[in-house]
Amino acid sequence: MRVIATYNIKGGVGKTSAAVNLAYLSATGGYRTLLWDLDPQAAASYVFRVKPRVKGGAKALIRGARPLDDAIKGTDFERLDLLPADFTYRNMDLALNQAKRPTRQLSRLLGPLADEYDVVFLDCPPSISLVSENILHAVHVLLVPLIPTTLSERTFDQLTSFIEDLSGRRPEVLAFFSLVDRRKRLHRDITTRLPAGRSDIATAIIPAMTLVEQMSVRRAPVPAFAPRSAATRHYQELWAELRARARLR
């Protein structure tokens, strides 16, 4: 089982869109896939029409009073399941802090799912917190959407140095440019300059597209309702790179 998190300290950068579309492509590609919506805003749960509610909330999951397995819901798509968000996830830091080895709790919770899933996607809330630290310890690949701006570049550098300072196993980092607008010179400059000589930035980019915004209206992943669109092709290219990085057969 390979664990992949879509993560950025900033919000509104395309984390959920990436998690939803890539998880869908993973499942249609034959991998048994789970998407855990860790963001209390519950956007991924909304897209899949699953009620954002977990009995007992974050506390019950972390204490083990309710196994992760029990809270999982099937989506409308074969091989793709969802662990929905819950509003109590906003207090997940508190629950984690009360547990033993607070930075390793997500790893522990995901352990029993190893036989059931080939790929787990974590759609993470935008923050840098105890939850983030848990995620960094639990994942094999950290997928970071970057809007091509100078500030994003700075934030990405902060994130990579934070990961370098981590003890124990460190995840692989793969950033990709998201919400790219080719009409903007800054976007063109950064998407050309920044990846040069770096292996931690994907070649594939995700442009800003109306079709991606349509996901919340159609309540389905883009490749499901627009399989031949340019947006789908961009996500397929990103999935191909991510799959190789995650060493998925």
Added chain:
Amino acid sequence: MATARGEEFVIASGSDQVPERLAAALEPRFTVVRETRRRARQVWLDTFDGRLHAAGLTLRQVAGAGSGELVLSTSAGTDVACEPLGTTRWPRLLDVIPAGPLRDRLEPVVEIRALLPLARAEGTLTELRVLNRQQKTVARITVDAASLLRPVPAVLPTRLVIAPVRGYQTAAERAGQLLTVADGFAPSRHPAFESVLKLTGQPPGGAADIGEITLSPAMPARVALAGILLRLANTITANVSFVIGDVDIEFLHDLRVAVRRTRSALKLAGDALPGGIAARFAPEFKWLGDLTTPTRDLDVYLTGFDQMAAGLSAASPGDLEPFRAHLATRRLTEHRRLVRGLRSARFTGLMADWRSALEAAARPSAGPEPDVGSLAADRIARAHRRVVRLGSALTRTGAGHGPSGTDLHSLRKKCKELRYLLEFFGSLYDPPAYRRAVKNLKGLQDCLGEFQDGEVQREAIRRFAMQMLARRGPAGAGRQATVPPTTAELAATLLAMGELTAQLHARQLRGRAEVADRFAQFTRAGILRTLGITGGTARS
């Protein structure tokens, strides 16, 4: 990712307008969306001896255009594992299934046997989704409308399976309840495979299970023996085409066991048959047994090869690869020879004549004749006496170097004769007593087998080594299909084979050391007493 198989229904009026009828049955609480409709071929699979069926499992391949999957379920209809597998020509061994949970689940049950097609069907599979008021899929429905093509053409009842989407069990159950009360949908109490079995009329493994003959002590010995031998003839016939097709190695094993039992029956009780039948057919069954021996011996070697190679300590398992290649080549040659024999007029004539002779012998006749109860008691008592006499002599002289290989081989043969007699006439005795008697004898047989198998294998390794050396000579060089090993490779292989013979010898010594103890246990157990055989008559 576990998926419950869900509730099954039989659709009374066939497959017409099923989506519309489903929608009508489930509204307004649910809506139904049709996903796909595809042609599908279905094949139900099991081993010749029905191992999956006996283990409460059903294996089915569903294949459509360019894709397919193998689904393993329990007899109750719960899916256990599945694996993608496109159109396949059956029968095949398990290695056709990619490594994974399905193969892991099948391996301990199927072992070395091939999967054979039991039945084939063709039809359409329609997939539908059941949505709740939030338009979320809560269940998936599969409608299976198919006709059986083989072994008998027939229309199968149209079936519907409603499977809950994970986390929506309650909603799916509600949809199932609505179907239960709707017209035309009847809950199915039996999985689809049972409908297939009803139509084929034979359970999996039925062809292999020739059936035990239940004897009664008063039955004429001639009729009973002819019945036993006819059953063995059926076993031989049932396995022949699979041996010729080289489907799996157990077919040859089962055929050989039936031949060996036939020969023993003729030797030990053939005098109960009329008109010199035993004397006429015994040499022919010896020919048949001898015909099958080389291929079977090579099968045993090749099957246990990896285990044998793993036991090497001085040599490396890789050193034995030329030996494995030699065995594989020999097996091809020997199997071709076996096939020629089984396709010969001699074999077909033998089986036809044998069957006619037995059928004639089994016909009732007027007048008193010896009964099978007395025959069984007499022959078992005699065979038992021979084992006890020979075993006592051997274990008495066992203080020095122990009994010789030849003596132990003789004792093993006597034990085998006693075992076959127990098996032929087992139904005359109390079942628990019969099982105890066989168990006691088996303990001694296992220990003698350990010794004798080592002896035979050591001798065979010597023979194979000579063949491998001869193949490198000028006479054989021109006929070789594969690249012969270099001198260095051959030397390493022969040394590794030498180590194998040393291991076998050590195993033999262990077996020999145990013989006296096992024989003492066997005599203490008192098989005749267990079976109630006194003075040469069976307890009725």
